[in-house]
Structure formats: structure tokens, C-alpha cells
Amino acid sequence: MKTNHLLAACAALSLLLSTPARADWGSCLSGLRHAAAGAGVSQETIARALGSLEPNDAVSFMDKQPEFTTPVWDYISGLVDEERVEEGRGLMHQHARSLQAAEARYGVDPAAIVAVWGVESDFGKSFGKRPVIQSLATLACEAPRRSQYFEKELMAALKILDHGDIASEEFVGSWAGAFGHTQFMPSTFLSTAVDLDGDGRRNIASSAADALGSTANYLHKSGWSHGQPWGFEVRLPDGYSGPSGRTNRQPMSSWGARGVRRIDGGSLGEGRAALLLPAGRDGPAFLVTHNFDAIYAYNAAESYALAICILSDRLRGRPGIQTPWPTDDPGLSRAERRELQALLNQRGYEVGEPDGVIGTKTKEAIADFEGRSGLKRDGRAGLKVLNALRGR
Template sequence: MTKTKYAIRRALLLATALFASSAIAADKPSFEQYLEQVKQQAVAQGISESTIDTAFGNAKFIQRTVKLDRNQPEKRQTLDTYLPKRVPQWKIDKARKLYKQHYPLLKQIGDQYGVQPRFIVALWGNETNFGSYTGNFDIVSALATLAYDGRREEFFRKELIAALTILDQGHIELGQFQGSWAGAMGQTQFMPSSFLAFAVDHDGDGRKDIWGTQADVFASIANYLAQSGWNDDLTWGRQVKLPEGFDTELAGLKTKKSLAEWQQLGVRRYDMSNLPTRDIEASLVLPDDAHGRAYLAYGNYDVLMKWNRSYYFVTSVGYLSDRIAYPSVFAK
């Protein structure tokens, strides 16, 4: 193909693409028109018109929400650099203090749901720094923006309808209905659909208040874990050492082996002593690579992955829970 023909063809393709994109843009409704569609869906799903009108009364498109959604941090780090930032000593000290302060309530909830209190506190601490920062984005506007933007329209539209349901049920006033740019809410950082599935009115006041009622916050965390398969007879996992030349193809949550089998393969506790003799299945997790930290992950690790599908986040929760429960082991 000659340069002239190539240039003509390229120009035609570009013109076609521009025409198609302009046509798509022309077909896309305005933000206000999109909200009208959502309103109709909400009415069809039984949400009151008064709730819908109030919720959307001041809804607006938030450009910063779109920017945050499209520009997730990609900076490379390792677990060795992540953990000190995510779980610094001041957070460990605060976790221990709050664990003791709220222990009667935590113990009662832990016994009710079958979840060790230290994991409730560890999730609380890692999600919102023990409730001190829950986000200041208007939930309805943030979810409406992300749904309208279209990158994950189906997901965020479902969450928007769930958010309207929460308002309709009277769990929170619109003025306090705030959270993260992605719609995660309260001290538990539940998405609206998770709220509807797992939030608990532990104090019996008729509202599932994950924003300001400690009993509801703790019980909601425990209920999420319990319904997701938590086993309070187990911990989350343990850091281990691998032998030289270990086959890292065995790593991953899909591979389950007994502790005895991992022992035979040369896996040892971090201090190089033998693994426990209990009949427990575990997976080998390498959050970085064969040269980074290695963990044997028990069933509760899988449960925490349902909460947040990040090896780093789950490991940070397990790490903080251990620092709460075993301060003498980590003492300098």
C-alpha cells in the first residue's frame, strides 16, 4: 500500500471512529435524564416516591469521583513496606486500648456470632481507623456519578438502588448519608448491598447504625464474618519459612493441604520449629513472590478475602489481630 493510500485509509478510519463516538455521545442521556431512569426503577422496586425525591433533590455529578475511580494508585510496593504504613505502632497501641475499653461488648458479640473480638477490632481499625474517618462524599451523588459514568454501570446502579432502600428504611438521615468516593459507608465501610445483607441493629433501636452506634458496628462486622463462613476455632493463618528450592506452583488459595502435608514438604513456622499437629487444611500464600513473606492461610483467610480481595489487606488484618492478642510475642 502506498503512503498516499495509507494516509487516506487512516483518515477514513479516524473519521468513522469520530462519527461513531459522537453518535454514542449523542445517544447517551444527560445526568439528569439518567437519574429519571433510576427513579423509575426505584419506584418499580417499591421505594417510596418521597424518599426518591428527597434523595435525588440535591444529587449532583461529582467529577472527582470519576477521577478517583479511573486513577487508582499503581505504585509498586511489597508487604514489607506496606505493613509498617498500614499497621504502624500507634495503630497497634490504639487497637489494644480500644480492645480493652470495649471488651465486655466485644465479648458478648463475639460469643453470639462465633467471631473472636480481636478480628472485629482489627477490621474496624484497618477500614476506618476505628471509626475516625468514614469518608465525606454524598453517597447518593457518588453512586449516581459512577453508575452514569458507565465503567461499571450495572454494579453501581445496583448499589444506588440499595442506597435508596437504606434511606427508605430509615436507618440514616440523608444529611449524614456519607462515605467513600466509591460508596462504602460507615465505620465498617460496607457497600449498600453489603449493608442490606449484613448490617445489624444490635441495640434494638430500629436502626442499623454503622455510622455512630458502636454495638451495631461491632455486630455488623461479626455478622458479615459469621455469614461468610468464619470458624472461631481457628485463627487466620501464620507466617512460615519455606525450604530452599520449594515448588512455588503449590502456592495459591485454590490449593489446600493439611498441616502435616505442608510439614512433609519442608514448610516450618517462622522460627523454624515444626508446624502445629492439628488436623487443619491450609493454603500457601505468597503476597509478593517466592522471595517475600510466606503464609499458611486457614479457612478464615478465605473469609477475609470475601471482605476485601487483597492479600495485603487481609494480611494486615491478621497481623493487627495478632498484635492485639499476643503483645508479648511482638515485644521489642
């Protein structure tokens, strides 16, 4: 009897605490409907998209983007591996006509375009499953720090639906509202998306051609220079203590005078570049040009831009990063991550079907195994724990 009273009291308290939040949601949603009408979105689209909308879990993913929270060697090893290189080369051949059209129109080479595609959605296999409208409305109402930004993106998303470029059932994407093969935010779509396949719709969700053309247009607008490299790996002189940083661009001759040399022994060339040290002076070093900045504009994270640049080099048949990362526990490829998950399952952990995605269950299983094996307990999927699972 006491238990029933306690449950009833808890239920009443829960209702009391949740009522203001639900009232705030209803009030915010009403304001968003009014704003959409003021932005010229039709009442039919507003009613269909926002009529009985409920919030989702988008806010919980803020400040957790892997490009900012993952060691750079883990981030790049999972994005630039032999599987992605092989698949990307095949897709360059399969979509050669669209890529040639995009290059002719916007001056961006196919390898760079396809590298963005590979990193953003694994060539169309990982769009995200959250309804774009729901995520953006949730963030506009429940993420005060960036509410204005997400409200602007929501208005853009509603205009996309209103225009008919993207059908509501295919308008799904990431927690932040990015969608399609190359994960455009809605405002970027409105300003940059193109109809490369000529069917009268700009549809980066169901048309790979439109997505590739739109990506080329984005890079073009961001300052991509045709025929110029994004940069290249270099070797620093012993004890280097000179300038570095993506925004500290200097003439190639200045870098040469400081003893900076291409890793392959070639000439530094002409123009200006910045010295990028993603893992400090003991790790790989790169001279990067304005084309690197064009890719950086896509998602303002150096590890993200570097992954695309290295993948584009691999798609062109060039080698990957030559200098070892400054770690004794390198990151894993997706194939190695799947192997790790399979070995965890074999030891009785339930991490699900091996898919190479290191989620909460996999991290918890790794941490438990590390604790039992005398390894540092951090839940990280690195080579040390994989070798321990292999029995090495």
C-alpha cells in the same frame, strides 16, 4: 480584542461539548428515579435524594485502590504500626461488652473484628466525606464498565434512607459508596447489618456497637470458624519450588512433608491451608486457612486481608511479621510518614499539615527532593528518602 473573541469561542465550544454530557446525566438520573420507584423506594425519598443531584468525582478513583497499586510492604507498614496496635487494644477494652456479645452471637473473636475496624476506617476517624447517594449515582451513570453494580448499590442505599437506619446527613463514605465504621457497601448493609446496641436502628455510622456486631455477622456468613487461626507465618526450605497461591489449599501434613515449618517452631497443626507468598519466595510466607478467606471476602485483595490478619495478631499480643520484605527500601509507619512530611515542609515544600497521608502534594515534593538528591525519582515515601531528609 482577539483575546476576547478567543475566550468567547472557547466558552462556546466548552458549552457545546458539555451539553451532551449534561443531557446524558439528566436522562440517566431520570432512569434511576424510575428504577428506585420500581424497587419500592418512596417518592419522598427519591425526590429528596435524587431530585437535583449533580455528579461528583467518584469515577476518577476507579482502578486506583492502594491495595492493588501499592507495594505490599508499604501497604502493611502504614496500616499495622504501633499507633494502631496501641489504640486498637484500648478500644478492645472500651468496647469489651459489645465485642463479647458479637463473639457470643457470631463466633468471631474480638481481635479480628477490631482489626477490620482499624484497617477500614482507622477506628472511625476516616469514614470518607463523599455523599453515598451522589457517588453511587455518579458511578451508575458514568462508569459503564460497572454501571449495573453501582445502580444495584444505589437502590440499596435509597432503601437504607427510606427505612431510616442512616440519616442523610451522616450517609457519607468512600468514593465507591462504602460507609460507616467498618465501611459496608449498601447491599451488604441490607443483608448483614445488625442492631447490636438494641436501639431499634442498624446504624454502623454512629453506633460502634452496631458496626462491630455487623462486621462479626459478615465474617460469620463468610465462613469464619470460631477458635481457628487465620493462619501463621512459615519458613520455606531452601530452594522451595512447590505450589503456592491462596486457592491451592492442601492438608497441613502435605506442607510439612515439603519442609514448610512455622516461623516460631511450633506445630503446623491439623486441617488444610494454602501457601501465601505476597512478595514472592524471597519474602515472608504464610500458611492461610479458611478464616483468611473470610476476611478476603470483605475486600478481595490479599494485601488487605493480610494487613487485617497481622493487625489482629498484634492486638492479641503476638509478634508481627518476622521475615524481612525483599526490599532495601522498607515502607514507613504513619509516624514516620508524618516526620517525612514535616521535614519536607522545613525544606520549603508545601505539603500541608503532616498527617501521614501520602497524597499528590507529598508525592510531588518527594519526587523533586529525590531528583535533587540523586535518588531514584519515583515519589515514593520509603526509608531511603526519609533518611536523606534526616541528613543520614
